[in-house]
Amino acid sequence: MNRQARWKGDPGSFMERHRTRIPDRNGDPMEAVGNLFDVAMLIGIGFLVVALSSFGLKELLTQDDLTIVKAPGTPQMEIITRSGEKVERFTTTPEQASGQGLPIGTVYRLENGQIVWVPQ
Secondary structure, rough: OOHHHHHHOHHHHHHHHHHHHHOOOOOOOOHHHHHHHHHHHHHHHHHHHHHHHHHHOOOHHHHOOOOEEOOOOOOOOOOEEEEEEEEEEEEEEHHHHHOOOOOOOEEEEEEOOEEEEEEO
């Protein structure tokens, strides 16, 4: 059987040769795991962005300077500041809050909850 007869007369032999060049991966369960990991990472980042925006913390995603006061007016108050890449955390202790000084103004809490400082 010559070459032309094999190509024209027997199409199965062509498909058989073609099939041997491409490896069969239908049975490989680990092939899809890499794609699932990428999809899971994208979904996780999406949930993080939605959670931060729903709590009104979109500023955490920007590069601007930021100051957060946790539990204001309580002994557990913390001040967290971010300047560029540097994050500092300040906590109050009784030693830091005591000392001698002069009053510089008066602070008032209004009926609507707003706090106003009036200098002397």
